[in-house]
Amino acid sequence: xxxxxxxxxxxxxxxxxxxxxxxxxxxxxxxxxxxxxxxxxxxxxxxxxxxxxxxxxxxxxxxxxxxxxxxxxxxxxxxxxxxxxxxxxxxxxxxxxxxxxxxxxxxxxxxxxxxxxxxxxxxxxxxxxxxxxxxxxxxxxxxxxxxxxxxxxxxxxxxxxxxxxxxxxxxxxxxxxxxxxxxxxxxxxxxxxxxxxxxxxxxxxxxx
Numbered sequence: 001x002x003x004x005x006x007x008x009x010x011x012x013x014x015x016x017x018x019x020x021x022x023x024x025x026x027x028x029x030x031x032x033x034x035x036x037x038x039x040x041x042x043x044x045x046x047x048x049x050x051x052x053x054x055x056x057x058x059x060x061x062x063x064x065x066x067x068x069x070x071x072x073x074x075x076x077x078x079x080x081x082x083x084x085x086x087x088x089x090x091x092x093x094x095x096x097x098x099x100x101x102x103x104x105x106x107x108x109x110x111x112x113x114x115x116x117x118x119x120x121x122x123x124x125x126x127x128x129x130x131x132x133x134x135x136x137x138x139x140x141x142x143x144x145x146x147x148x149x150x151x152x153x154x155x156x157x158x159x160x161x162x163x164x165x166x167x168x169x170x171x172x173x174x175x176x177x178x179x180x181x182x183x184x185x186x187x188x189x190x191x192x193x194x195x196x197x198x199x200x201x202x203x204x205x206x207x208x
Contacts, residue, residue: 006039013038049076058127066135067144067152073128074143080122083107084114086152088143095133098124106151 001009017036023029049057054076061072074080080088083105092101102120104111114120124132132143139149146152 006041010038010041066131066137070128070131070135070144073125073131077125077128078122081105081115086142086144087111089141090136090143091141093132093143095124095129098129100124 001012004012013036020029020032020036024032058069058072058076061068071085074085074088075082078100080100080102084102087104087106088100088102092103094100100122102114102122105114106112137143137145137149139145140151142151144152
């Protein structure tokens with residue numbers, strides 16, 4: 001496992017440890033053959049966007065296309081992770097009361113439960129609610145779809161589809177002190193090192 005991050009190694013070790021314990025429970029083996037110790041994971045500081053940076057990001061995204069604009073707002077104002085955005089369906093969005101229900105996530109084409117394994121009901125900001133209403137696409141059941149209505153699993157960059165790098169850090173909108181009447185919870189800003197950021201930078205907008 002050379003070259004893998006300590007947390008990745010720990011995830012693998014945790015799975016191995018669980019498998020060995022189940023093997024003992026099922027009498028496949030008599031006892032655990034070894035003791036598994038996890039690696040020390042160094043603490044890291046997550047980057048975040050302040051008010052000005054976020055507003056520049058929103059402006060740049062609105063000038064690219066509807067999908068990019070919705071991705072920025074869903075992450076920055078509703079706190080959705082990348083996979084949660086891709087799996088979001090119109091049945092999860094209630095524009096009448098201004099709420100989105102996050103029930104599932106997508107990873108490499110497979111729809112699974114969310115990272116926390118629970119459903120979240122999130123109030124929409126006025127700007128996000130308006131964007132969803134304006135850009136609502138009737139070609140598919142997903143909120144983010146491609147030109148032919150297929151579920152979107154990649155983001156637009158210079159008119160072409162490229163694989164996203166939606167690294168979902170734990171940085172929240174609370175960190176950058178976003179408090180509005182319709183934003184009761186901290187919101188994640190999942191755009192560090194993403195193609196959305198780099199697209200904005202190519203358009204002479206300082207986003208990071």
